[in-house]
Amino acid sequence: MKTIIEPFKIKVVEPLELTTPEEREQALRDAHFNVFNLHAHDVLIDLLTDSGTGAMSSLQWAAMMQGDESYAGAESFYRFLHRLEDMTGFTHILPTHQGRASERILFELVGGPGKIVPNNNHFDTTRANIEHSGAEAIDLVIEEGKHAAVRHPFKGNMDVDKLVDLIDRVGPDRIPLCMVTVTNNSGGGQPVSLENLRAVRKVCDGYGIPLFLDACRFAENAYFIKLREAGQGDRSVRDIVRDMFELADGATISAKKDGLVNIGGVLLLRDDALAAQAGALLILTEGFVTYGGVAGRDLEAMAQGFEEVVHEDYLAYRIGSTQYLGERLLEIGYQIVEPPGGHAIYVDAGELCPHIPQELFPGQALVCALYREAGIRSVEIGSLMFGDAAEPPPMELVRLAIPRRVYTQSHIDYVVEAAAHVFEQRHALRGLRLTNDPPYLRHFTAQLEEVTVEAALPAR
Numbered sequence: 001m002k003t004i005i006e007p008f009k010i011k012v013v014e015p016l017e018l019t020t021p022e023e024r025e026q027a028l029r030d031a032h033f034n035v036f037n038l039h040a041h042d043v044l045i046d047l048l049t050d051s052g053t054g055a056m057s058s059l060q061w062a063a064m065m066q067g068d069e070s071y072a073g074a075e076s077f078y079r080f081l082h083r084l085e086d087m088t089g090f091t092h093i094l095p096t097h098q099g100r101a102s103e104r105i106l107f108e109l110v111g112g113p114g115k116i117v118p119n120n121n122h123f124d125t126t127r128a129n130i131e132h133s134g135a136e137a138i139d140l141v142i143e144e145g146k147h148a149a150v151r152h153p154f155k156g157n158m159d160v161d162k163l164v165d166l167i168d169r170v171g172p173d174r175i176p177l178c179m180v181t182v183t184n185n186s187g188g189g190q191p192v193s194l195e196n197l198r199a200v201r202k203v204c205d206g207y208g209i210p211l212f213l214d215a216c217r218f219a220e221n222a223y224f225i226k227l228r229e230a231g232q233g234d235r236s237v238r239d240i241v242r243d244m245f246e247l248a249d250g251a252t253i254s255a256k257k258d259g260l261v262n263i264g265g266v267l268l269l270r271d272d273a274l275a276a277q278a279g280a281l282l283i284l285t286e287g288f289v290t291y292g293g294v295a296g297r298d299l300e301a302m303a304q305g306f307e308e309v310v311h312e313d314y315l316a317y318r319i320g321s322t323q324y325l326g327e328r329l330l331e332i333g334y335q336i337v338e339p340p341g342g343h344a345i346y347v348d349a350g351e352l353c354p355h356i357p358q359e360l361f362p363g364q365a366l367v368c369a370l371y372r373e374a375g376i377r378s379v380e381i382g383s384l385m386f387g388d389a390a391e392p393p394p395m396e397l398v399r400l401a402i403p404r405r406v407y408t409q410s411h412i413d414y415v416v417e418a419a420a421h422v423f424e425q426r427h428a429l430r431g432l433r434l435t436n437d438p439p440y441l442r443h444f445t446a447q448l449e450e451v452t453v454e455a456a457l458p459a460r
């Protein structure tokens, strides 16, 4: 069968309101051409992020009614704990309110000036927490992972030779841990193979460096391993997930992705002393070790979500639906990061709009066009987002991230149809100029106006 069907039926619906082109034009202007400023009410299909935007199952909602809100030793904590012990094999398991809270605690303990933390590609909050501690964050993804049109089954893999070079150059004492992000969000939602994780583990063992996973999308990564890695096709996703975690000395998890919840996170550790220190920091800012900044009902939702996410019918639909969107966009003529990732499709807007120079944000031009055309909200990952970095980003990307279990296949078809209309108008898209440029993380609050290329760059 070719049709992708959602392996669930709908019990509760949330109405979407259709807007007119005139209403969207007004909303976009009121938002100063920054879709973070839109009221979600004015968005029809929200592909801003897959984080915390998923739909929970009837079993998750039912579990939430059993939430034990005791300050210490709540039953809900023990259900959460046993689920994670069973899934990962870890024994030191701390709940947090989201991924970046786990990152902050970890890097407050192991970071600091002079330290260096390698990763395939650091996600923004991971990098920010490392740098905030005074340490340096370094990206070592394989060369294939840096080129949109190059296909590789495990484009998120770490370049093992470069890792060895780095350790030899700076010395293992300066590297408190090595991280690998599964799947590699900043590199296009691309997976990492078990073989690569084993190779990285071997290098780390040789130098006595702990290996950590940024495991937000561990289940999607495991499913790609099952689909693509030699010898893994007959194994269960559960077993592959277990193998991935057993290779690591620790992990940070945002449960807002593969935990299938709207809020929550986890910090996994093996080292007893480090776990004791992390528990103390958790109490300082998140909460007692048996609730870590979320409610008992949230722990229940996570316990059930981590169970449901490894169901293979779900993963087949999830990965299949993202792939379907990516392949249709390629057919229309878009260049995307190939092959399609797990949670999102990344469109190369620089390639789409060569008439808009980097300084006039071709990615944001595409973001605005998709909203105008059909009320679709996406996000620019290019010069607007990384404008404060020392070097311009290598690509001007637009990410269409797919919330879990929220949109149906016909919603995806609608996105494809809208993208085809926008493709026809690509030569007419206009660049944008900043009218308000905040000093930090400017893409969240910046304001812009549309300009013609000639008017903005008279000197050219």
Ligand code: F0G
Pocket (backbone or CB within 6 Å): 048, 049, 050, 051, 098, 099, 100, 101, 123, 125, 126, 181, 185, 186, 214, 216, 254, 255, 256, 265
């Ligand atoms: N690591 C990765 C790989 C992520 O994608 C994210 C969040 C985090 C860590 C931080 O987790 O948001 O729970 O604090 N990514 C979201 C996104 C925000 O849109 O890609 P958090």
